[in-house]
Amino acid sequence: MDRSSGEGQISGEDGSRYVFTQEDWSDSRHPAVGAKVDFDVDGKRARRIFRLLEGGDVPAPVGEPRSKIVAAVLALFLGTLGIHRFYLGRTGSGVVMLLLTCTIVGALVTGVWAFVDAIRYLLMSDTEFAQRYPRR
Structure with a gap:
């Protein structure tokens, strides 16, 4: 993620690149190069981005779950x-x-x-x- 513009890019499994901003990031951990993520596509934009857990395909929870x-x-x-x-x-x-x-x-x-x-x-x-x- 570019700190000056506040935008980043994600490569999808389809080979396309999608742009995102910090507001699109839905995970408590910051974006990192090479991290596996899941996201929704809106045109050429990635929305609701979550980092995947190591070795799995389940989005990491944000905060403690409600009881x-x-x-x-x-x-x-x-x-x-x-x-x-x-x-x-x-x-x-x-x-x-x-x-x-x-x-x-x-x-x-x-x-x-x-x-x-x-x-x-x-x-x-x-x-x-x-x-x-x-x-x-």
């Missing part, structure tokens, strides 16, 4: 306030739950909603949970 147990506990105890939704990065539905809780009928609705969310999180496989609620 489905923490999400379920938050849903059970603070669910009517939508706290579990904020924890999972679902800010929009968290705000909706918070606003609905201001009324008695809304509090009943969010109570059931949060309970269903907690059960869903606990029954969901770890892999599916990590895919649905990635750390960004």
Whole structure:
């Protein structure tokens, strides 16, 4: 990556070269020459670039994964306030739950909603949970 322009190039498996900027880089580790990466193509631009793990083809996670147990506990105890939704990065539905809780009928609705969310999180496989609620 060129420090002065802020742009870099990646060679794809198809032999084509794709440009990227730091904003396209989605991995916590910095770009390095020769590193194996996975990316989405947008024309001649590489987007959502992740370095691959050594010896594998799975993108390296960004930060610690979210815990489905923490999400379920938050849903059970603070669910009517939508706290579990904020924890999972679902800010929009968290705000909706918070606003609905201001009324008695809304509090009943969010109570059931949060309970269903907690059960869903606990029954969901770890892999599916990590895919649905990635750390960004």
